[in-house]
Amino acid sequence: MATTAAQQRARAKAEYDAFLAVCPSRKLLDRISDKWVTLVLAALGGGGPQEPGADCAGEPRAMRYSELQRLLAGVSQKMLTQTLRSLERDGLVSRTVVATVPVTVSYELTDLGRSLHGMVRGVKAWAEGHMDDVLAHRESYDARTA
Numbered sequence: 001m002a003t004t005a006a007q008q009r010a011r012a013k014a015e016y017d018a019f020l021a022v023c024p025s026r027k028l029l030d031r032i033s034d035k036w037v038t039l040v041l042a043a044l045g046g047g048g049p050q051e052p053g054a055d056c057a058g059e060p061r062a063m064r065y066s067e068l069q070r071l072l073a074g075v076s077q078k079m080l081t082q083t084l085r086s087l088e089r090d091g092l093v094s095r096t097v098v099a100t101v102p103v104t105v106s107y108e109l110t111d112l113g114r115s116l117h118g119m120v121r122g123v124k125a126w127a128e129g130h131m132d133d134v135l136a137h138r139e140s141y142d143a144r145t146a
Helices: 006-017 025-032 035-044 067-073 075-091 109-146
Strands: 093-098 106-108
Touching: 025 035, 035 075, 035 093, 035 106, 035 109, 067 075, 067 106, 067 109, 075 093, 106 109
Parallel strands: none
Antiparallel strands: 093 106
């Protein structure tokens, strides 16, 4: 009996297992665990700089390339462009071009990107909230192994 394309996709989805070397989800994990991807997704999801003690769960919004570049300290133009292209290719970010002088280009999370945003924001918040603990553990480890 022939299977439909939807049935084939469902079967393949059920078979995804990132612990297996051949699983394509490993490449996706590589992509979404990249620091620039994490920071772009957090920024577009409204997770930019906040007042001290404020909830970082701002509303997702479109941002221009120059806004993202200013917000992401240390990102090169080449890296930001590559990151945005890869996110657009994966369907996590949409790119909108408006014919103005000069041309206005903005980026925003798609529904798929929004579905990932909460987890990315949580990882970013965890890293910021536990950095002192990690640094203390590193120092202790280095002192023991020196």
